[in-house]
Amino acid sequence: MRRGSAIGNSLDGPRAKLGNVVLKFEHSGEETEFDELYKIRHSLAHVLAQAVLEIRPGSTLGFGPPIRDGFYYDFVLSSPITSDDFPEITRRMKKICKQGQKFYREDLEAEEALKRIEEMGEPYKREYGAELIAKNNLTSLSFYRNGPFLDMCQGPHVDNTREIPRDAFKLRSVAGAYWRGDSKNTMMTRIYAWAFEKQDELDAYVSAYEEAQARDHKRLGRELGIYAIDNDIGKGLPLWLPNGTVIRDELERLAKELEFKAGYQRVATPHLAKESLYHTTGHLPYYAEDMYPPMELLESADDEENGSTERVKESYRLRPMNCPHHHKVYAAEPRSYRDLPLRLAEYGQVYRFEDSGAVSGLLRVRGMCMNDAHIYCTREQIKSEFKAILQMYQQAYDILGLDKFHIRLSKWDPEDPKGKEKYVDNPDAWRESERVLEEVLNEMEIEFKEGIGEGAFYGPKIDIQFTTVTGREESVSTVQLDFAVPGRMDLKYVGSDGEEHTPFCIHRAPFSTHERMVAFLIEHYNGAFPTWLAPLQVQLLTVSEQFDEYAQSIVERLRQQLVRAELAPSNDTLPKKIRQGATRKIPNLLIIGEREVADGTVTLRRYGRKDQVTVSVEAFESALLHAISSRAPEVVLQD
Numbered sequence: 299m300r301r302g303s304a305i306g307n308s309l310d311g312p313r314a315k316l317g318n319v320v321l322k323f324e325h326s327g328e329e330t331e332f333d334e335l336y337k338i339r340h341s342l343a344h345v346l347a348q349a350v351l352e353i354r355p356g357s358t359l360g361f362g363p364p365i366r367d368g369f370y371y372d373f374v375l376s377s378p379i380t381s382d383d384f385p386e387i388t389r390r391m392k393k394i395c396k397q398g399q400k401f402y403r404e405d406l407e408a409e410e411a412l413k414r415i416e417e418m419g420e421p422y423k424r425e426y427g428a429e430l431i432a433k434n435n436l437t438s439l440s441f442y443r444n445g446p447f448l449d450m451c452q453g454p455h456v457d458n459t460r461e462i463p464r465d466a467f468k469l470r471s472v473a474g475a476y477w478r479g480d481s482k483n484t485m486m487t488r489i490y491a492w493a494f495e496k497q498d499e500l501d502a503y504v505s506a507y508e509e510a511q512a513r514d515h516k517r518l519g520r521e522l523g524i525y526a527i528d529n530d531i532g533k534g535l536p537l538w539l540p541n542g543t544v545i546r547d548e549l550e551r552l553a554k555e556l557e558f559k560a561g562y563q564r565v566a567t568p569h570l571a572k573e574s575l576y577h578t579t580g581h582l583p584y585y586a587e588d589m590y591p592p593m594e595l596l597e598s599a600d601d602e603e604n605g606s607t608e609r610v611k612e613s614y615r616l617r618p619m620n621c622p623h624h625h626k627v628y629a630a631e632p633r634s635y636r637d638l639p640l641r642l643a644e645y646g647q648v649y650r651f652e653d654s655g656a657v658s659g660l661l662r663v664r665g666m667c668m669n670d671a672h673i674y675c676t677r678e679q680i681k682s683e684f685k686a687i688l689q690m691y692q693q694a695y696d697i698l699g700l701d702k703f704h705i706r707l708s709k710w711d712p713e714d715p716k717g718k719e720k721y722v723d724n725p726d727a728w729r730e731s732e733r734v735l736e737e738v739l740n741e742m743e744i745e746f747k748e749g750i751g752e753g754a755f756y757g758p759k760i761d762i763q764f765t766t767v768t769g770r771e772e773s774v775s776t777v778q779l780d781f782a783v784p785g786r787m788d789l790k791y792v793g794s795d796g797e798e799h800t801p802f803c804i805h806r807a808p809f810s811t812h813e814r815m816v817a818f819l820i821e822h823y824n825g826a827f828p829t830w831l832a833p834l835q836v837q838l839l840t841v842s843e844q845f846d847e848y849a850q851s852i853v854e855r856l857r858q859q860l861v862r863a864e865l866a867p868s869n870d871t872l873p874k875k876i877r878q879g880a881t882r883k884i885p886n887l888l889i890i891g892e893r894e895v896a897d898g899t900v901t902l903r904r905y906g907r908k909d910q911v912t913v914s915v916e917a918f919e920s921a922l923l924h925a926i927s928s929r930a931p932e933v934v935l936q937d
C-alpha cells in the first residue's frame with residue numbers, strides 16, 4: 299500500500315482567506331463555502347505528494363494546504379529536490395491527472411485512524427492527527443484515497459483527477475519550512491505551486507508576479523544601494539545608504555517647502571520620553587505590545603536645597619509616535635485663539651515593536667521617520683485646515699506622479715459591541731466630526747468611500763488608498779481629526795471670550811514615513827527616479843581617456859550648482875559604460891567624444907529613451923537646472 303496522507307485542513311489557523319472565499323476549518327465534516335478552485339488546489343496538493351513519493355520513495359509528509367494563489371506541500375525528503383526536478387514532477391502530475399483517479403472518502407473511528415496513520419509511517423501526521431482528536435473531542439477522522447495514494451484529509455476534492463485543469467498549474471519554488479512553523483522542529487522542504495482554473499489565468503498571474511518581483515523594493519533597494527539591514531544593528535532597523543539618504547533628503551526638502559508655504563513651523567523633539575507620559579495619553583497599557591519595552595534607570599532626585607542623595611527609579615520608552623511630544627510643545631507656552639491654528643511639523647523618528655515574523659524590507663520596520671505635523675485649531679477652523687491639508691496632499695502627489703488612489707472616510711462603528719474599548723466614548727463628538735469631514739469632501743467635490751469601523755480611537759480620518767503598479771492596495775497617508783487627546787493632555791487656549799477652551803488636533807503625514815514612501819516610490823518608478831530625486835543625476839561617459847579632463851570640468855561646473863554629477867570610471871569601453879549607467883538607472887548620461895570637446899557640447903542620453911541629442915553645455919545645464927528646480931519628470935531640451 300502507498301503511504302502518505304495530507305492533512306490539508308487547519309493549516310492557516312481556524313479561518314483562512316482564499317481569494318474571496320472564507321474557509322472554515324473546523325473539523326466538522328461539513329463542506330461549506332468551498333469553491334471549485336479550492337477543490338482543484340486541494341486535489342493538486344495530493345497529486346504533488348503522490349508524484350514526489352514516486353521519485354523519492356521513503357519521504358514523509360507534513361502539511362499540504364491550498365493557498366492564495368495555489369498550494370504547497372511540506373516533505374521530509376529521502377534525498378533533496380531542486381527546481382531541476384520540476385519538469386519530471388510536473389510530467390508525473392499531469393500523468394496522474396490524465397488517469398482520472400477517483401477520490402474516495404473513508405471515515406475511520408479515532409483509534410483505528412491513528413493506527414492507520416502509524417501503518418502509513420507518517421510520524422508528523424500521527425502527531426497532528428492525535429492532537430486534532432484530543433483538542434476537538436473527535437470520534438473519527440476522514441481519509442481520501444485516489445489511485446494508490448492515501449491521505450488523511452477533510453476534503454473536499456474534485457470527483458476525479460481528470461477534472462484538474464492540466465495546463466493551469468505550475469511548480470514555483472522550493473523553500474525550507476519548519477514543521478508547524480516552529481524553529482525548534484524539523485526543517486522540511488516545501489514545494490510551492492501556482493494553480494488556477496484556466497491557463498490564461500495562470501499566465502496572467504505569473505507575469506504579474508514576475509513584474510512585481512522585478513520591481514520589488516527589497517531587490518531594487520539592494521541593487522541600487524538604497525538601504526541595508528544588518529543583524530548587528532537589529533531587525534527592522536534599516537541603515538540608509540548614501541543613495542537612499544539622497545532620496546530621503548529630497549523628499550524631506552519638498553515636504554518642508556510645502557509646509558513652509560502653508561504656514562507650518564518646525565520643531566525638534568527627542569526620540570524617547572518617560573513612560574508616565576504614555577499613560578496620560580492612553581497609549582499605555584493598550585498600545586504596549588507595539589512599543590519597545592521600558593528602559594529603567596536611576597535618577598538623582600532633584601532636591602538641591604537639602605543636598606539629598608536619594609535615587610529614584612525612572613522608566614523611559616522609545617516613542618511610537620510624535621503626537622505626545624508635539625502636544626508638550628503646544629503646552630510649553632500659553633496659547634490664545636490668536637495663535638491658532640498652530641501648525642507644528644517635524645520629520646520625527648519613531649520606534650514600533652513589530653513582531654519579528656512581520657518585519658520585512660522597508661515596509662514593515664521597527665524604526666521609521668515620519669513626515670509628521672499636528673495642527674491645533676478651534677472648531678471653526680477644522681474645515682479650512684482639512685481643505686488646505688488635502689490640497690497639499692494633491693500637490694505632493696502631482697509632483698510624484700501618483701494618480702491611482704481613492705479616498706476613504708473612515709468612521710467609527712456605533713454598532714460595534716467592543717466599541718467602548720476601541721473608540722473614545724463620545725457619540726456626539728463622533729457624529730459632529732464625521733459630519734464636518736464629510737462636508738469637507740463634498741465641498742471639495744472629492745469622491746470617497748466610507749469605511750465603517752476604520753476610524754482612529756480618538757476620531758474619524760480621511761485615508762488615501764493607493765493602488766500600486768502591481769495592483770496591490772496600500773494605505774500610504776491619512777489625515778486624522780482628534781477630539782479626545784488634547785483634552786486628556788489638558789491642552790488649553792484662551793478664547794476671544796476670555797475663557798479657557800480645548801483645541802482640536804489634526805494629525806497628518808502626506809509623505810508617510812520615509813521607509814514606507816521610499817519603498818512605494820521604488821516600485822512606482824521601478825527604481826528609475828526622476829532627475830530631482832535620483833541619487834546620481836548626471837553621469838559623464840568619455841569615449842576615450844583623453845576627453846576626461848573636459849568631462850571633469852563639466853562635472854565640477856555642475857557640482858558647483860549642487861547637481862549630483864560624476865565621471866564614469868575610464869577603464870571601461872563606451873558601450874559598457876552605457877550599459878552600467880542603464881543598470882544603475884541614472885536619468886541622464888552625457889557622452890563626451892572628440893566632436894563634443896571641439897564644439898563645447900554634450901550628447902545626452904536619457905534613461906529609457908533611445909534618442910540621443912547633442913546640445914551646448916549651456917543649453918543642457920539650463921534645461922537640467924530647470925528640471926531639478928521644477929521637479930519635472932525628466933529633462934526637457936528646448937529646440
Ligand SMILES: [Zn+2]
Pocket residue numbers: 304306340341344442449451452453454455
Ligand atoms: Zn485533501
Ligand SMILES: [Zn+2]
Pocket residue numbers: 619620621672805806
Ligand atoms: Zn499624531
